[in-house]
Amino acid sequence: MQAPQKQAPIISTSSKCPDQVYIQGHNEAVLKSHRWRTAANSASYLLPTLRSSTKLLDVGCGPGTMTCDFARLCPDGHITGLDYSASVLAAASAEAASQALTNVAFTVGDIRSLPFPDDTFDVVHAHQVLQHLSDPVHALREMRRVARPGGVVAVRESDWAAFTWWPQTRGMREWHALHAKVARAHGCEPDAGRRLHVWAKEAGFERDNITPTAGTWCWNTPEERQWFGSTMGGRLLEREFRGNAEKCGATEEDLLKCHQAWKDWAEDEDGWFAILHGQVLCKK
Template sequence: MSTTTTTTTTPRNTYGLGYEASQVQHHEWRTAENSTAYLLPHLRRAVEQNPGLRVLDVGAGSGTISASLAAYLPEGELVATDISEAILERARAHAAARGVRNVTFRAADAYALPFADASFDVVHAHQVLCHLSAPVDALREMLRVTRPGGLVAVRESDMRMWCFWPETPALERFHRLAVDVMLANGGQDKGGRQLVSWVLDAGVKRDDVEASFGTWCYSTPEDRRAWGEAMIGRLKEGRMRSKALETGLATEEEIEEMVKAWEEWIRTDSATLGIMNGEVVVKKA
């Protein structure tokens, strides 16, 4: 596979939702165990063959996945990138608080990673491509910095595939709003189901792709609180709220109804939310 980055005429957007606490709070629920189970068997085998594995985590955000992935690399290293220096500071603090020493952090654009060709054994991205207007370009860049024989692992939610209870009108309205805001920001609402097509468009052969789907389930009181409070935060402040109001996607009254619905959802013992995620592991030729 060529290591030359392919140019595109597709406009490239920036991360539209921002890094306010309301936006990143529920990201910090994520760990390697609950969000990269599809990758971990591959990672363990790779470490057995090469204990000094070098891993890149693209769009790492708050770094909770990065820090927990690093635990699987006792003799290796993980480099975590994000376009925001502010969120990388939060990620550094998280890693330091947990005594993780084999992670370094670097500001980087997913469309132009500041690394040489074939620099990493494994390149990982989680819920990154769905925010991009040109996800295939970012995949080509991830492939470029992966060594031949190495792995690219990507997981993306499919925003059309949410399953929640109670199925109230206000929560259904929130789901539609979340999709509409994602699209208004230039992102992708069907990333989970499109992953295989994206990697093929990036130049990967189908025989080199392992595809799967995985789920998140928010049902325990702690999980409901983590998700529900984050959604309430998005509705009360931050870019989701401002985007919804400035584009007419929702009114103040509708937003308040959604806030009350999430508050009730948190308190409801039978409440649950399932989200489907597409997953691919690519072996670079």
């Protein structure tokens, strides 16, 4: 009889959830898109800096697919995944166990007060995190604090105003405007990608030590449209985003109209959607 796989440990370092609201929530429609992310499709700008022995902190790691990729890429190092959701970290731990990874652990914690000493990590990484915070510069200062001298802080954020798609239907435009309205009502900045290099300067990095670049995602095949349409449209009717949107004046009819717009986009043979990301590598 085969022995059960040992899951990567989950260490609780916070007794309460942060009061910052993640407007999308951690429902299945959201997690399905998070599980799609890999180091190859979402962190290619960082990969050349990794070494076999790299000690890396993955902030806002979610279900851990990227975290596990980092662990495979740094077999002699150690990877720590941090998220404020213990339930999401349970899935991340199970993912690591399924891959028999022994150099990864997961920690419940808050990016605004990272539970680590100064100068701990070679690389501190965050993907699509700062756009959900009311004070992204403070979060970057925390990431900088726990990076060792000579280490790297790596951040990638989408830029919602730069999203582009076809066909440009009214329903899709209304969805786009609704998301921006809800995000900003919660003190967040959805157009984070274009601001990263400026935020990094405000967080204490020297301009000459900040390398800004850009990356993209694109969906257009029938399979890609069905997958992406279900993740983006599906979250509109989940209680987390629905509740936050209703607080901003959205009605049930508004949400259903946006949901239908995503279904129509997914079925359109000419459907195409591209996302632009800002990226920064910041040397401490």
